[in-house]
Amino acid sequence: MRYLLLFLLPFTAILLQSTVFSFYSIKGTLPDLVLVFVVFFALINGARGGTIYGFLCGLFEDLYLGRFIGVNALSKAFTAYLVGHFQDRVFKENILVAMITVLLSTFINSLLFFFLALFTHDIFNVDMNIVVAVIYQSIYNTVLAIPLYLWYYNSSYQGILRPTGER
């Protein structure tokens, strides 16, 4: 059940981002809920699990997008690795920690994605719009992270997302 939910979270995120959220964008900017869930996973489960989960979620997103496969996979895996690397030094139960982590992760992930997209020539016409979009997305992700993390954290320690061995 845990694994099914871990799959359904990015699946639902892509479904909502491609339909409902496109009508609730902030100045044309959408949130990245897949990244938010990857960051939560890495924050609670550490670098190794986070990297694998980030890679798989990013790969799933890449396959859905149908452009360069591997760009999202690598950027999300690396972001999750960084979050997981520092996760045992922070108070995970503090919502502020989750918010700051999501904010910084959105910047890091966007920066990585941007350089990979440039490297693969998947993006031309670079301008200030990109920077504005990243700032808006960081704020959007951080706001959405508040209710989502409250549920995710509880679920990871007491609910459906708790690893089987710990029940």
Add this chain to the structure above:
Amino acid sequence: MVVFTVLLSFLLMHLTSPERGEISIAENLIRDIFTPLQSGVNKLRHNWGGIASVLNNKEVLSQQIQVLQKENQELKIENQVLRESQAELKRLRSLLDFQSDSLDSYTLLSARVISRSPNNWYRYLLINKGSKQGIKKGMPVISPEGLVGQVGSVSKKSAQVNLITDREVAVGAILQESRETNGIIEGHGDSNLLRMINIPYYSPIKKNDRVISSGLSVTYPRGIDIGVVKNISPEPSGLLLSADIEPVVNFDKLEEVLIITGFQPPETVQGAEDSEN
């Protein structure tokens, strides 16, 4: 673990590119799983919109009806004039033995927009027609207002339409009135603004000029509305100008599009004629 992830990602990036002919089986499968779900969510949203409009104030609705009726009358008059002009144009064309390249000479297939790009980097739409209905990669896509984009990839039941606002898309364009100025329209990821570059410094381009597709690129037919000139500025080299173009299509609110299925770029037609001879 990290090294393996990096290597695998670079290998995948190396093996895939948007220029590849068809999308992979995995991409096809994922898109076809999403398509009915996205259609369902879209339907729900539409139904909710219907309920909301019923709940709307009666006064607002009657005002809207009045405005629409007035607009309808004006359009009917305009339509009559245009019909007359079209008939005259046909007569003159037949006299001159001209081959028509107007939109009515193309086969159009309508499709419903079921979803949009889930990230901020790409600008595309997903439509509910795919290879089953004869959609192919590269087909131009329009709306009654103007140019929308081009089919980027196709799965069985859906197709991805790259919008002209996408950072990767470029369209050859000219000014509708003067027909003198050639430029290139680029997307910048912004739904409300396009950029026209490579305009010669001596161009008569001015604010509020209409920009249409030039037909010089093999991708889009000639004469499709793109937008209106908003600002003109010199490029750093000083030899060329660039302009901000406000698109005529509202990309955020597009619900239906038309795919030009019978478009053959002039070069292809020429090539076919050559090979026949």
